[in-house]
Amino acid sequence: MNDIVGMKTSDKVSKVWDVHVDRKGIVNLAALENALRAELKDVVGVSTGPCGVRVHLGHEPTPEEIKLVRGVLQKHRDNAQTAEQQAFQARRERIAAISSKPWDALTAAEREQVLRLLYEQFIYQETGKLPPQTAG
């Protein structure tokens, strides 16, 4: 992987420094950003595209920080999910479990699941986020 550090004046006010890693393939952006934020300060975000992965920092990175970024990318697995992604995945599985049945064939517990899913959909549409997930 190649690391290229570039300083950009990409805003009339703020500056962003990029660490470029020539990693190809699928990247789970949310999980990757969480992992980077656990190791580094001032992470502005992560971008991916045909040229690889760019980690955006709000300060000029030190050589040690560049190594940290490289290490996080090496450990990254695209099937690692964040808590939010796991909640979405669980929701899709719940929908799949009951969607093969007509309403009349649903059990009381399954109908409650439908109500929960409608509630989550409503909250998501209004706020852009799923509500907290409860156990079970």
Place this chain on the structure above:
Amino acid sequence: MAWTTPRTWVTGELVTASMMNTHIRDNLNVLRNHASASYTCDEPADYQTTSTTFVDVDSTNLSLTITTTGNPVLVHFDGTVWSYGTGYYAYFDVDIDGSRLGGDDGLVQQSGNTVIPVSFTRLVTGLSAGSHTFKLQWKSDGNATYHPTLYAGAGTTKHDVHPQFWVWET
């Protein structure tokens, strides 16, 4: 080749080859050969970002440099973007020689938990004659799960579309 203010011809004056070449040939060439550059994406991967500050979409391919004669420049982008949903936006801007054209939250924004075309054409005035670099930039709302995707002809099922970015001196 630079533009020369067209000569005011005087009855009876001797018209030389030099005059004709400067005021007719060279000026017509300037009009014909507009400084321009463009890039149409057909990439092996789509673009995504979680950055909350404007960053280059692609500092190699979506960065265009032209040498102008001081006339206004048209800047255009069109592409297809998916944002996750209500309240989560993708913002676009153009960086010209290190300064963003739109400022603030940029030129255009997109949202909607669906796939939406994004397009803008802007007339940029006040650029001096010389070399100028135009970079397409974007940012997201900052929630890493709900980041935008710009489809770039990467073969994504049902979204194998090709954005274009161009600049053209008028």
